[in-house]
Amino acid sequence: MKTFITKTIMPAPTPLPNKHSRGSSSRPVFDPEALFDKNEPTSPRSLGRSIRCTLRLIAIFFWGLISCCFQAILIHAPGRLHVQFPCFFWKIVCTIMGIDIHTKGQRIGEIYSEKDINLGKRPVLYIANHSSWLDILVLGTVLPTLFIAKQEVRTWPLIGVLTRLGGTIYVSRNRQGTGQEVSDVTKRLREGYNITLFPEGTSSDGMRVLPFLSSLFAIAKPVKKRDMIEDENVPPPLFVQPISIVYDRLEGLPVGRNRRSSVFSWFGDMDLAPHLWALGKWRSMRASIYFHPPLNPDDFLSRKSLAVKTYDIITQGNEDLRQNRLD
Template sequence: MSVAKPYPTRKRNNNRPVFDPDRLFAEDERASQDTFLDRLRARVRACTLLSWAAAGIVGQGSSLLMPGKMYRRFPLFFWSVANRILHIKVRTIGERAGSLTPRADGRRVIYVANHCSWLDVLVLGQVLPAFFIAKQEVRHWPVIGYLTFLGRTIYINRNRQESGQDVQEIIEQLRKGYDIAFFPEGTTSKGNGMLPFMSSLFAIAKPVRRRNDTTPDDHPSCIIQPVTVAYDRLEGLPVGRHRRSFVFSWFGDMDFGPHLMQLGKWRSMRATVLYHPPIKPEDYPSRKALSNAARAIIEQGSEDLRQNRLREDATSPDHTLS
């Protein structure tokens, strides 16, 4: 490992090195293990995950024919098993605002979360009883497309001309009593920071009414619950910037297959889901203000998790899904 070189400064006779951990790693180093057992472990996990996805197609289809809420319970079970296959332990902190049963106040819950990897769907899919929103392209991705489809994902088009129709479709699901979850960043990030939020989808919580619109307002009453997802343990050790970016995060032009194989080489991982107190859309003057407020809350939670500011005894189990 080479010694970090000093940064150039304007001051004379000052050559103290400035330590930057990221400079000690090359961008193409994926911070992975590469022994025979590691490669074998990755292959076994990848094959098991693909087999479980195939079984999930049958399971989800069968649950649609069963009475009750089985078709909503099965995705939670499916993602839970998928995380066990990859040896990802999911820790939750705080209280989730919604469940499979309606809230006492009758409000629907819209979960908004940060997004850095395809793993976010697995992790949140295990703990959020909600329908996810994803861009239309995801439906046609190999493996991931099937996985998101099993989770009852609502696919939307990025075309602005069709965005209004997509919003109405999502609102219709809210009217039926379903909760919704989506990633306002619109795409994955490197994991050490957050991208700007797109406020357009916040229209499902705060629709814009025209001045001359005299039709009754039948929009379902909603609350927004910000959710922070952080991958904070790798084989029992805290995760630094480099491993957060090149072990867990999936961004840019990364291919899914190699990323899955590299991820499968590690023996154990942990993801933490932090539930923040819900906020009410009516407390904000616009969708942009609502979007900015949710982003600030999630960003602060991400920083707190990275800096390990939250106590272990703050962990609370999920609500019983009834």
């Protein structure tokens, strides 16, 4: 008598994806998030780091008070030292916070006088992506410029005073006030100042560039009739320089998606104080700035086409910086 044994053949288990392979390639895949502790996604918790953050905030507070006194004097002094001093101020703040600034490309633009503008010298409108309040600190170290900021910044403790003394131009999100805001920017450009604008209108999560609002690009709209240049209500001819900003190092290690959005980016309904406290606990960080070649608004038919071109350049620059494609 033969005994038949039925053998159930189970399907072979699906192999787990190999994190060290990509498709048929054996090239390892590097995940920056694996370098950090997943249990602490925002900031490390230790007594030493809390003490470090406290000392940093105290140092920034007293440095801010001293700088306010200097700037209040310089703003009434002849010359343009009141535009150059904020660069020194923000450089010290970044040093205190442990922020290293890495630049690529060449910045254009000088601080001109009204006479220089009348002789044909062109001011510069710097256009940058916006993911955090850190953008002002970082760009402030390398750009002798006036910033365009939202109205809420005016009411921030100490920072509001510093931005007012620095000549910041405040804008609202109300379309009815756009005309007056463009007029204020035009006046500053005619006085020889360079302007920095964040055309996204709000900060992002750092992983993408939000669509640009083209309304303030009206200050860079080409002047059709050159006899209108002397009109004080018409912006002078200028150059537009796109700038890409990416925060790509944290305590010497590459930054991935999670760290970029949870540590550096300040967006949505996030409160400023908790974000500043969490950021100040890290030992060091790095911001990379890419100065793209300037654009001549006269080469574009409208402000919208100029806004689209600038958006494409900055978006590509952000992607290149995040993936470390640039030499």
